[in-house]
Amino acid sequence: MVRQTLTKHPWWKIGVIYQIYPRSFQDSDADGVGDLAGIEARLDYLANFGIDAIWLSPIYPSPMADFGYDVADYCDIDPMFGDLDAFDRLLDGVHSRGLKLLLDFVPNHSSDQHPWFIESRSSRESPKRDWYIWRDPLPGGGPPNNWISDFGGSSWQWDAATGQYYLHAFLKEQPDLNWRNPDLREAMMAVLRFWFDRGVDGFRIDVLWHIVKDVAFRNNPINPMWTPNVTERDRLIQRYSTDQPEAHEITAEFRALADSYGDRVLVGEICLPNDRLACWYGTEDHPQVHLPFNFQLMETAWDAVTLRKTISDYEASLPSFGWPNWVIGSHDAPRIAAKIGEAQARIAAMLLLTLRGTPTLYQGDEIGIGEVQIPPNRVRDPQDLRQPDLGIGRDRSRTPIPWNSSAQAGFSTVEPWLPLNEDWRERNVAAQDQDDNSILSLYRSLLALRRSHNALSIGDLTLVDAADDVLAYRRQRANEILLIALNLSDEPRPLLLPENTCIAKVLCSTKPIRPISSTLDPNEGLVLELKEKS
Incomplete structure (x- = not known):
């Protein structure tokens, strides 16, 4: 279905982004x-599914200590995934289908195997020494401050050869780059230009709020709310190791460069409260990222009262020119169907694709992949291997896509690098493609609605009164009024319509469409077209 023309709105406002984790999408070389x-x-499949842009997790050359987020060359392709010719063919194929392609940009750190770092650690006198963050030990010995790596342990790694520590916010194999160094800064801007020149349509920028550190390297304060059942990183409040004012100037440079290429988009991974997250939009005269990633649907309690407040507070925090965005899944988070069950995963799909703003889908959520058990001998995630008792492993969200019921689920002809979901013979793309009532069909219907109803893609949003356990809101553009009503309980609930309105049409349901009365079925979500009573 062709989208109605909205000439004044860029594609990333009216479009839907689909994240691909390349290791787990489709194997072509066995x-x-x-x-x-x-x-x-x-x-x-992707074009027919109805998304508008593809975002690829890192595909650069890497030792794979953190599966590509340890980059050894920012301007090439890891042989595991192909080469630059293969990338160009993919990009051409994406563009020929009217889609966009976004890459993952990893500016906070490189691999310790990157030539820059090899040269940096070769000598204190190396021209690239200051491209990374090196510091002397404390006078009595030990790391320069108390900062903790996101993967546990000190953020500082001792280098005996040069007698200093280097900083790593993640693994020791991922040394942090020094964005206060102008030569490093220009080298990384050249990376962006390399890919923009090649034709990519934008970037998702990894851990953007990390890229600049406190100039005095002050100790982070103790977190009084910390308990041992959460990550060691959270024992401290990351006041001085993240979200520094100077990072905004750099981000504005990223934006100016992207804008110089025309219709490009920057999505920033920024895990901060609303007031600080909103700062990353910049100002109208000095913009920063187009979309500071909003992870709140993945993190909030799944009930109507909390979700209503989450939506209201987030919308209220946005600057007047800021465009919202939402996400329910990623390569780092547990699967949404594993968290809330398939019935509510359908509700989550309807919520994601009918809220105001740009949605990002994560591969596999469209077929409702749930909990995947990873046997201990198959665990690959370094975060899980380092902190195995916390249940924070990311492998469970990175398992391969089951395409059909053939051997290895059509993903490969050999055993995949991670286990498939146990129900892959029934829960796969081919099986759901033939089922009008599958969650895949629901996603397709919702994506088609966004294309045909501007009230969903660009209209205003107003939260409206609803029965207990029901989240309801109105989307409106011009004379088109839609009501989304989501029953977050497993009991029937009243369906309340705004005053002086009645139902003109049922546009979509999370269940087989039925004659609508004044009641929502358990776990039912509806998109209704309303009309005023005559």
Whole structure:
């Protein structure tokens, strides 16, 4: 279905982004790991599904200590995924289908195998020494301050050869870059130009709020709310190791560069409260990222009262020119269906695709992949291996896509790098493609609605009164009024309509469409077209 023309709105406002974790999308060369040729082979699926842009998790050369987020060369492709020719073919295939392609940009740190870092650690006199963050030990010995790595342990790694520590916010194999160094800064801007020149349509910027550190390297304060059942990182409040004022100037440079290429988009991974998150939009005269990622639907309690407050508070925090965005899944978070069950995962799909703003889908959520048990001998995630008792492993959200019921689920011809979901023979793309009542069909219907109803893609949002356990809101553009009513309980609930309105049409339901009365079925979500009573 062709989207109605909205000439004054850029594609990233009216579009839907779909995240691909390349290792787990489609294997084309029988090594058990997904690759660029595999993604290219599945482009028709993505185009027919109804999304507008693809975001690829890192595909750069890497030792894979953190599965690509340890970059050894920012301007090439890891042989595991293909090469630059394969990338160009994929990009051409994406663009020929009217889609956009976003890459993951990892500016906070590189791999310790990157030539820059190898040169930096070779000598204190190295021209690239200051491209990374090196510090002397404390006078009595030990790390320069108390900062804790996101993966546990000190953020400082001792280098005996040069007698200093280097900083790493994540693994020791991921040394932090020094964005206060102008030569490093220019080198990284050249990376963005390299890919923009090649034709990419934008970037998701990894851990953007980390990229600048306190100039005095002050100790982070103790977190009085910390308990041992959460990550060691949270024992401290990251006041001085993240979200520094100077990072906003750098981000504005990213934006100016992106804007110089025309219709490009920057999505910033920024995990901060609303008031601080909103700062990353910048100002109208000095903009920063187009979309500071909003993870709140993944983090909030799943009940109507909390979700209503989450939506209201987030909308209220946005600057007048800021465009909202929402996400319910990612390569780092537990699967939404594992958290709330498939019935409510359908509700989550309707919520995500009918809220005001740009939605980002994560591969596999469209078929409702739930909890995937990873046997201890198959765990690959370094975060899980380092803190195994916390249940924070990310492998469970990175398992391969089951395409059909053939051997290895059509993902590969050999055993995949991670286990498939246990129900892959029934829960796969081909099976759901033939079922009008599948969660995949629901996603397709919702995506088609966004294309045909501007009230969903660009209209205003107003939260409205609803029965207990029901989240309801109105989307409106011009004379088109839609009501979204979501029953977050497993009991029937009254369906309340705004005063002086009645139902003109049922546009979508999370269940088989039925004659609508004054009641929402358990776990039912509806998109209704309203009309005024005559």
